[in-house]
Amino acid sequence: MSSAIELIVDGYARLKDRQSLEDLRTHRRRLERDLKARTEFDCRSSIAQIEEDIAAIEAGLQTLPGPTSG
Template identity: 65%
Template sequence: MPKAIELIVDGYVSLNDRRALDDLRMQRRKLAVDLKARTGFDCRTTIQQIEEDIIVIEAGLAQLDGAATT
């Protein structure tokens, strides 16, 4: 079963909405930075999930880049 982020990214790719994907990636990056700065909490699992989300988002952006060149 696809993860929610994969469905969201697929939707934005099908709509050719690069801005939404860029915004989503920036939000995830900011969240990861904020969590890494926290002390007293073990956020490693959450940070790992966010980093995996960023990989999926960047794959969607790459798809849009590939579609633009063809």
């Protein structure tokens, strides 16, 4: 079964909504940065999931025509 982020990315890609995908990627990168800055908790599994999300988002962006920022 597809993960939730893959379904979301697929929907945005079908709509050719590059801006929403870029916004989603920016949000995930911010979450990743914030979790990496935490020292009081072990956030490795959350960070790994966010990195997988970012990879899925970037794959979706690659399917769209035009330049990819980021």
